[in-house]
Amino acid sequence: xxxxxxxxxxxxxxxxxxxxxxxxxxxxxxxxxxxxxxxxxxxxxxxxxxxxxxxxxxxxxxxxxxxxxxxxxxxxxxxxxxxxxxxxxxxxxxxxxxxxxxxxxxxxxxxxxxxxxxxxxxxxxxxxxxxxxxxxxxxxxxxxxxxxxxxxxxxxxxxxxxxxxxxxxxxxxxxxxxxxxxxxxxxxxxxxxxxxxxxxxxxxxxxxxxxxxxxxxxxxxxxxxxxxxxxxxxxxxxxxxxxxxxxxxxxxxxxxxxxxxxxxxxxxxxxxxxxxxxxxxxxxxxxxxxxxxxxxxxxxxxxxxxx
Amino acid sequence: xxxxxxxxxxxxxxxxxxxxxxxxxxxxxxxxxxxxxxxxxxxxxxxxxxxxxxxxxxxxxxxxxxxxxxxxxxxxxxxxxxxxxxxxxxxxxxxxxxxxxxxxxxxxxxxxxxxxxxxxxxxxxxxxxxxxxxxxxxxxxxxxxxxxxxxxxxxxxxxxxxxxxxxxxxxxxxxxxxxxxxxxxxxxxxxxxxxxxxxxxxxxxxxxxxxxxxxxxxxxxxxxxxxxxxxxxxxxxxxxxxxxxxxxxxxxxxxxxxxxxxxxxxxxxxxxxxxxxxxxxxxxxxxxxxxxxxxxxxxxxxxxxxx
Numbered sequence: 001x002x003x004x005x006x007x008x009x010x011x012x013x014x015x016x017x018x019x020x021x022x023x024x025x026x027x028x029x030x031x032x033x034x035x036x037x038x039x040x041x042x043x044x045x046x047x048x049x050x051x052x053x054x055x056x057x058x059x060x061x062x063x064x065x066x067x068x069x070x071x072x073x074x075x076x077x078x079x080x081x082x083x084x085x086x087x088x089x090x091x092x093x094x095x096x097x098x099x100x101x102x103x104x105x106x107x108x109x110x111x112x113x114x115x116x117x118x119x120x121x122x123x124x125x126x127x128x129x130x131x132x133x134x135x136x137x138x139x140x141x142x143x144x145x146x147x148x149x150x151x152x153x154x155x156x157x158x159x160x161x162x163x164x165x166x167x168x169x170x171x172x173x174x175x176x177x178x179x180x181x182x183x184x185x186x187x188x189x190x191x192x193x194x195x196x197x198x199x200x201x202x203x204x205x206x207x208x209x210x211x212x213x214x215x216x217x218x219x220x221x222x223x224x225x226x227x228x229x230x231x232x233x234x235x236x237x238x239x240x241x242x243x244x245x246x247x248x249x250x251x252x253x254x255x256x257x258x259x260x261x262x263x264x265x266x267x268x269x270x271x272x273x274x275x276x277x278x279x280x281x282x283x284x285x286x287x288x289x290x291x292x293x294x295x296x297x298x299x300x301x302x303x304x305x306x307x
Numbered sequence: 308x309x310x311x312x313x314x315x316x317x318x319x320x321x322x323x324x325x326x327x328x329x330x331x332x333x334x335x336x337x338x339x340x341x342x343x344x345x346x347x348x349x350x351x352x353x354x355x356x357x358x359x360x361x362x363x364x365x366x367x368x369x370x371x372x373x374x375x376x377x378x379x380x381x382x383x384x385x386x387x388x389x390x391x392x393x394x395x396x397x398x399x400x401x402x403x404x405x406x407x408x409x410x411x412x413x414x415x416x417x418x419x420x421x422x423x424x425x426x427x428x429x430x431x432x433x434x435x436x437x438x439x440x441x442x443x444x445x446x447x448x449x450x451x452x453x454x455x456x457x458x459x460x461x462x463x464x465x466x467x468x469x470x471x472x473x474x475x476x477x478x479x480x481x482x483x484x485x486x487x488x489x490x491x492x493x494x495x496x497x498x499x500x501x502x503x504x505x506x507x508x509x510x511x512x513x514x515x516x517x518x519x520x521x522x523x524x525x526x527x528x529x530x531x532x533x534x535x536x537x538x539x540x541x542x543x544x545x546x547x548x549x550x551x552x553x554x555x556x557x558x559x560x561x562x563x564x565x566x567x568x569x570x571x572x573x574x575x576x577x578x579x580x581x582x583x584x585x586x587x588x589x590x591x592x593x594x595x596x597x598x599x600x601x602x603x604x605x606x607x608x609x610x611x612x613x614x
Contacts, residue, residue, distance in 0.1 A: 025461055030486055030496070031469045034461050085424060090416035109397035110472050113420065117392060117427065118461045124431045125456035131449030138445030142438030145452060149432035154332055154341050154425045162338045165417050179337055189337070 001304070005297040009052065012065075016051040017043070019069050020076065023126060037107045037115035038122070041080050045098040049231075050075040050202040056298065057203035057220055060291050063210020067133055071144060071209060074123035075202045078152050081119035082198075084112055086161065092256075120152075136209050144205045151201030160194025170257035187259050195235070196228025219287045223295065226281035230302045233274040236260035237267060242306060278303055308611070312604040316359065319372075323358040324350070326376050327383065330433060344414045344422035345429070348387050352405045356538075357382040357509040363605065364510035364527055367598050370517020374440055378451060378516060381430035382509045385459050388426035389505075391419055393468065399563075427459075443516050451512045458508030467501025477564035494566050502542070503535025526594045530602065533588035537609045540581040543567035544574060545612075585610055 001009070020042055025035045051072035058068040065072075087094040087102040088109065095105050104112035127148060130141035150156060163186060171177045172186055180186040203224040207217055239253045240262045253260045261270035281299040285292040308316070327349055332342045358379035365375040372379075394401040394409040395416065402412050411419035434455060437448035457463060470493060473479075479490050487493040510531040514524055546560045547569045560567045568577035588606040592599040 029461070031461075031466055031473060032486065033473070034465065034469045038461075081424075085420055088417075088420065090420060110395075111469065113392055113395065113397060114465055114469055114472075116424070117388075118465045120424065120427055121456050121460040121465065125453055125460060128449050128453035128456060131445060138438060138449065142435050142445065142448060146432055146435035149428050149435060153428040153432060154336070154338075154345075158341065158421055158425045158428065159338055162341045162418065162421055165421075166338060166340070179339065 001301050002297045005294065005301055008056075008294060009047075012052045012055055013048045015065065015069070016048050016072055016076065019073050023070070023073055024077075024122070033107065033111055034114055034118055037103055037111050038118055040106060041084050041103050041115065042077065042119070044100050046076065046080065048076060050079050050198065052298075053199060053202035053224070054206035056294055057206030057212075058210035059206075060220070060288055060295060061207045061210040061212035061216050062291075063135075063206065063212075067135055068206045068209050070126040070129050070133075071148075071205050072202075074126040074148070075198065075205065077119040077123040077126070078148070078157075079198065081116040081123070082152075082157055082161070084116040084119070088112060091161075091165065124149075130209060133209075135211075137211070140208050140211070144208050147208070148201050148205055151197040156193050156197030156201070157195075160190050160192070160197065163190045164194055164258075167259040168256060172259040183259060183264055187261065187264055190259065191229055191232045191261075192225070195232040196225050199228035199231060200224030215287055219284050222284035223281045223299075226277045226284065227299050227302055230274045230277035230281065230299070233261045233270055233277070234302055234305065236262055237270050237274070238306070240267065274303060308608050309604045312601065312608055315363075315601060316354075319359045319362055320355045322372065322376070323355050323379055323383065326380050330377070330380055331384075331429070340414065340418055341421055341425055344410055344418050345426055347413060348391050348410050348422065349384065349426070351407050353383065353387065355383060357386050357505065359605075360506060360509035360531070361513035363601055364513030364519075365517035366513075367527070367595055367602060368514045368517040368519035368523050369598075370442075370513065370519075374442055375513045375516050377433040377436050377440070378455075378512050379509075381433040381455070382505065382512065384426040384430040384433070385455070385464075386505065388423040388430075389459075389464055389468070391423040391426070395419060398468075398472065431456075437516060440516075442518075444518070447515050447518070451515050454515070455508050455512055458504040463500050463504030463508070464502075467497050467499070467504065470497045471501055471565075474566040475563060479566040490566060490571055494568065494571055497566065498536055498539045498568075499532070502539040503532050506535035506538060507531030522594055526591050529591035530588045530606075533584045533591065534606050534609055537581045537584035537588065537606070540568045540577055540584070541609055541612065543569055544577055544581070547574065581610060 024039055024042060027035045027039060029035055054068050054072040054075055055065045083097060084103045086092050087097055088104055094102055096102065103115055127145045130136055130144060131138045167186055172183050178186050180189055200221060203220045204217060207220050236253065261273065278299045282296055285295055331346055331349060334342045334346060336342055361375050361379040361382055362372045390404060391410045393399050394404055395411055401409055403409065410422055434452045437443055437451060438445045474493055479485060479493055485493050487496055507528060510527045511524060514527050543560065585606045589603055592602055
């Protein structure tokens with residue numbers, strides 16, 4: 001990671017964590033267990049990639065981090081809710097995440113389900129406040145809620161998760177279980193929706209609130225889609241070759257016979273595919289010129305990250 | 308039920324069901340199982356009480372049903388998501404609801420969790436469209452998203468559900484498990500949040516979108532809180548004395564040693580409490596005069612409904 005990107009990451013993490021602490025319901029508020037569970041997962045060591053993208057998207061369009069901070073936090077809450085629900089026994093059944101016990105291990109399944117629900121709900125509560133931020137048009141505020149909901153819904157993240165579950169345990173090898181025809185098409189659907197959709201939405205939300213032009217939004221949509229894909233491919237690759245301790249995970253995609261890039265294409269081809277996505281992401285940024293240095297560095301970082 | 312209220316119910320149900328069919332994702336959209344699961348629960352025979360309240364709230368303030376139809380559908384989706392998650396094995400573990408197998412019985416637990424998530428997410432997608440409805444101010448549209456999210460979150464419905472779970476299995480009898488001090492205070496918290504909050508939010512959302520005055524909103528807030536409480540008390544009463552077949556439920560609050568009005572106060576006192584709430588609801592409507600005939604009839608109906 002470049003020094004500049006490293007500084008940007010750590011500055012954003014601090015700003016976002018402070019805002020999250022302020023905007024999440026206090027644990028003293030009753031019933032306190034649900035607020036403890038919400039904070040437990042939000043502060044379990046996330047990279048804050050989506051908040052960073054919201055802010056970077058806004059800044060690339062001439063906006064300020066302050067204007068989009070509620071949106072940055074909302075995207076992190078949505079991401080966290082999706083992890084809590086993904087880890088449930090009925091889903092991926094993961095006991096550990098980022099080296100810590102998952103929500104249902106600490107609070108029980110019922111509270112884990114509700115903590116996820118609560119984070120999703122609270123995210124929209126935060127997003128509703130955008131309309132009263134100085135410099136944000138009410139129309140942009142409403143559009144951002146729509147685009148975030150779309151990216152998080154069945155036409156995005158949830159749709160990807162459903163396809164992922166359906167392809168679990170090697171089921172993707174059986175043609176009759178695959179409404180997408182080929183494993184390649186199913187895999188592409190999973191990646192584009194499960195991960196890339198929300199990453200793209202983060203950039204677009206920031207840009208839209210900052211008054212980005214149609215041209216800028218188009219460029220960021222393409223950039224977001226490509227880094228989202230690269231991110232998920234490298235996630236698959238790291239699951240195969242990465243340091244389990246650093247990743248803080250138990251089990252593996254391979255053991256669960258999941259449909260992943262390495263499973264379908266092998267490691268070499270997967271890595272080349274990720275590199276091609278990053279190259280496409282770089283190319284998308286042409287309209288921004290010098291203002292997008294950070295986004296370029298971020299795209300490169302995705303290929304070298306180790307957790 | 309008065310004939311007028313009956314007609315209003317059946318007209319609203321038709322309008323709302325048509326809109327829900329139009330606005331829920333098509334089952335042909337991939338992955339289709341999640342869209343089937345969403346529609347299965349939404350069309351499992353709900354009374355559409357919350358949509359009716361959205362519309363009645365708007366009409367009492369001089370608005371039109373058409374303006375608030377997306378909001379009416381969004382409130383029904385939020386209500387439905389809460390039922391799907393409440394019925395999960397980790398929560399109330401109900402196999403039947405309204406005489407039909409619950410979502411996780413039909414689609415499995417993973418899809419049931421995700422169908423609930425998807426309905427909640429889609430509700431906010433619909434609400435985001437309010438800003439472009441003719442006659443609705445963008446500020447009102449944003450406020451409505453905020454008030455619905457608050458009522459559905461841990462300061463409302465989810466908070467009530469958490470307290471309800473914590474009081475299950477007779478645990479409410481043990482003082483150390485009850486952060487609310489007395490069982491009466493805990494019960495009041497559960498009822499006001501689990502049910503009344505969303506009922507109140509339905510009325511307020513409709514009224515706010517229709518440009519209701521501060522005075523009208525205050526009146527409807529009090530009306531909503533009181534009919535919400537009456538509704539939940541009568542729900543507890545029906546669980547004890549009602550026709551299980553009509554209710555379409557198995558099991559009972561009594562068997563689960565739940566904290567309910569009848570459990571704490573007995574049937575007679577519960578019924579008197581519900582009647583007092585309905586009387587207070589009537590009194591709240593004074594500022595509306597003749598425009599609130601329907602809301603008066605609705606309040607009375609809550610005491611005589613049998614399912």
